[in-house]
Amino acid sequence: MSTDTSVHCIVVTPERTELDAQCEALKLPMYDGELGILPGRAPMVGRLGFGLLKLQSATGEQAWYVDGGFVQVTRDGVYVLTNRLLKPEQIDRKSAEEELQKATAMVANTPQTRSVRERALAQARGKLRISS
Amino acid sequence: MANIRQLDKRRKSVRNIRKITRTMELIATARFKKAMDRAAAATDYTKRITQIVQDLANSGTSVSHPLLLAHDTVKAVDILVLTANRGLCGGYNGSLVRVAAQRRSEIQEQADAGQTSVSGKRGISAFRYAGIPIEKTYTQFDDQPSFDEVAKIADELIYRFVSGQVDRVDVAYTRFISSSKQVPVVETLLPFAGLDVSSNTATQGTATQSTDQEKKVRDDYEFLPNASAILQEVVPASFRARLFKCFLDAAVSEQIARMVAMKSATENAGDIIKGLSRTYNRARQSKITQEIMEIIGGVEALG
Numbered sequence: 001m002s003t004d005t006s007v008h009c010i011v012v013t014p015e016r017t018e019l020d021a022q023c024e025a026l027k028l029p030m031y032d033g034e035l036g037i038l039p040g041r042a043p044m045v046g047r048l049g050f051g052l053l054k055l056q057s058a059t060g061e062q063a064w065y066v067d068g069g070f071v072q073v074t075r076d077g078v079y080v081l082t083n084r085l086l087k088p089e090q091i092d093r094k095s096a097e098e099e100l101q102k103a104t105a106m107v108a109n110t111p112q113t114r115s116v117r118e119r120a121l122a123q124a125r126g127k128l129r130i131s132s
Numbered sequence: 133m134a135n136i137r138q139l140d141k142r143r144k145s146v147r148n149i150r151k152i153t154r155t156m157e158l159i160a161t162a163r164f165k166k167a168m169d170r171a172a173a174a175t176d177y178t179k180r181i182t183q184i185v186q187d188l189a190n191s192g193t194s195v196s197h198p199l200l201l202a203h204d205t206v207k208a209v210d211i212l213v214l215t216a217n218r219g220l221c222g223g224y225n226g227s228l229v230r231v232a233a234q235r236r237s238e239i240q241e242q243a244d245a246g247q248t249s250v251s252g253k254r255g256i257s258a259f260r261y262a263g264i265p266i267e268k269t270y271t272q273f274d275d276q277p278s279f280d281e282v283a284k285i286a287d288e289l290i291y292r293f294v295s296g297q298v299d300r301v302d303v304a305y306t307r308f309i310s311s312s313k314q315v316p317v318v319e320t321l322l323p324f325a326g327l328d329v330s331s332n333t334a335t336q337g338t339a340t341q342s343t344d345q346e347k348k349v350r351d352d353y354e355f356l357p358n359a360s361a362i363l364q365e366v367v368p369a370s371f372r373a374r375l376f377k378c379f380l381d382a383a384v385s386e387q388i389a390r391m392v393a394m395k396s397a398t399e400n401a402g403d404i405i406k407g408l409s410r411t412y413n414r415a416r417q418s419k420i421t422q423e424i425m426e427i428i429g430g431v432e433a434l435g
Contacts (some may be wrong), residue, residue, distance in 0.1 A: 012147065012177045013279065014177045014279045014372065014373050015173065015278070015279045016173035016194060017176050028333055035356075042354060043352055043353050044353060044354040044355070044356060045187055045353050045354070045356070046356035046357075047356065047361060047362050047365050068365070070369070072187075079180055080179060081181065082246075083279065083283060083372075108206065110295060112198055113294065113295050116287075
């Protein structure tokens with residue numbers, strides 16, 4: 001962590017660095033639920049799910065939709081690696097429902113294809129949760 | 133004299149062409165800078181991914197994933213060719229198509245199945261002309277390929293690979309080495325070899341010699357849920373980033389190729405204009421001389 005009172009949060013997508021901000025605390029959407037990060041968190045690497053990343057700062061709370069990926073907590077900051085970072089308003093309920101249908105219809109007859117299907121399902125459900 | 137008017141006409145048309153090529157050069161320069169910035173912005177992600185893979189390897193996790201495993205028999209090989217949508221960029225498309233078609237015929241000798249996918253109108257028409265069947269075509273990639281679009285292709289390739297429909301995936305693109313050197317290459321993307329852990333740790337060893345203490349801290353990572361589950365996600369993410377990098381490289385190289393081609397076209401047009409002007413002036417002068425001679429001849433005849 002950069003200082004004892006704030007967390008340096010950096011969100012990187014394959015296209016560019018989307019967000020580089022200081023905050024008091026942040027909540028991450030992990031694969032199995034939310035995880036809070038406070039200043040001074042021990043180093044960690046974790047898998048992210050599909051949900052909201054919440055940044056708490058003096059001005060209030062800000063939220064973004066995170067499309068899976070990883071988080072790496074190091075001494076100098078929290079690095080969030082995700083495919084996409086969207087504002088919750090940008091998520092369309094209709095297209096999320098369509099995605100869920102498509103994912104449900106996927107054929108999964110081997111362990112590999114099953115994991116692909118599960119991922120698609122989790123992604124669609126995560127989007128649907130936020131859009132509602 | 134009709135010749136003079138013709139020369140003037142030609143000179144005018146060459147001038148117009150020069151205007152166009154110069155504008156195209158300027159546009160290509162601007163696009164190249166944008167594409168270059170995007171490519172530079174994308175390196176952050178790759179760096180971070182590499183970092184996580186290193187941390188995983190340092191924690192003693194054995195790196196294994198279906199995408200990393202070569203299939204026992206290679207029956208089906210996919211090839212993806214990344215060309216441009218537009219021409220007027222010198223040998224960019226031509227040399228890439230040549231390399232790709234050569235690899236494709238090599239593949240056909242070894243394997244009996246596999247898809248050929250082409251991105252870019254130029255490549256599509258070149259393959260059609262050569263009579264090579266194409267399974268999938270993409271024309272939505274321009275100077276700024278979006279990750280979402282690339283990820284779709286990547287996910288499809290991953291699916292095909294893990295489900296055993298394809299045993300190897302090659303991609304032909306123009307690799308950007310420096311702004312003065314780009315080479316058309318064919319790389320094997322799956323089985324994925326982008327996670328070269330041993331070499332990564334070797335480079336890390338030299339880089340962090342001075343910061344030994346920092347390295348010790350880095351070793352104590354907590355993995356949620358566990359190291360191997362993270363690896364399951366890191367490998368596909370890394371593959372997607374790798375494929376995206378190919379698209380970005382191709383886009384940057386295309387703009388450079390166009391820039392160079394248009395620059396030489398502009399210069400060439402300048403040379404042609406110079407030559408035409410000289411011939412034009414000479415013809416005009418000789419016409420004037422001839423007219424004077426005729427007048428003098430007429431005056432003399434009168435006198």
